[in-house]
Amino acid sequence: MANVFRKLIRKELGEINYHRYSSFLRKNIDNQGSDNQTIFNDMYEKLRGRDLKAISKMHNRLNDTMLLAFRISRNFLFAFLFYVLASLYLIFHRMGPELTAISLILVNICFVYKIYEFLSNKFCYIDAQIVLVYKAVLDRIILNEQKSMREK
Secondary structure: OOOHHHHHHHHHHOHHHHHHHHHHHHHOOOOHHHHHHHHHHHHHHHHOOOOHHHHHHHHHHHHHHHHHHHHHHHHHHHHHHHHHHHHHHHHHOOOOHHHHHHHHHHHHHHHHHHHHHHHHHHOOHHHHHHHHHHHHHHHHHHHHHHHHHHHO
């Protein structure tokens, strides 16, 4: 399971472009400014020919993905509290030991999934860099389109 930013970039720009951008950033992790400009120029060239409606949809999907990443981070505390309370309830509630063990195993599996989801979205530096550049490209294209519409 990939983080939400990686999924979005792969869907919007393609698997090949995602791997190109991420490997480029990994190789040049120290020179952030020039790397971002190179990726920006490449993305801009790929996306500037699209119409404003398609770009707006891409921008909306990006905003939804950013909100989803924020929600995953924010809701982890609630998932942790629920996990602790559910585990305590299952341990101290008088059920058969087999049923308690099975219930605890299921709760633990669910919580391990939430931990993985949280960590994969929390520590995705490369993907976050690509998404920030992608957002800047979409914003620039939208602003240029709006500017050209006003001039007409």
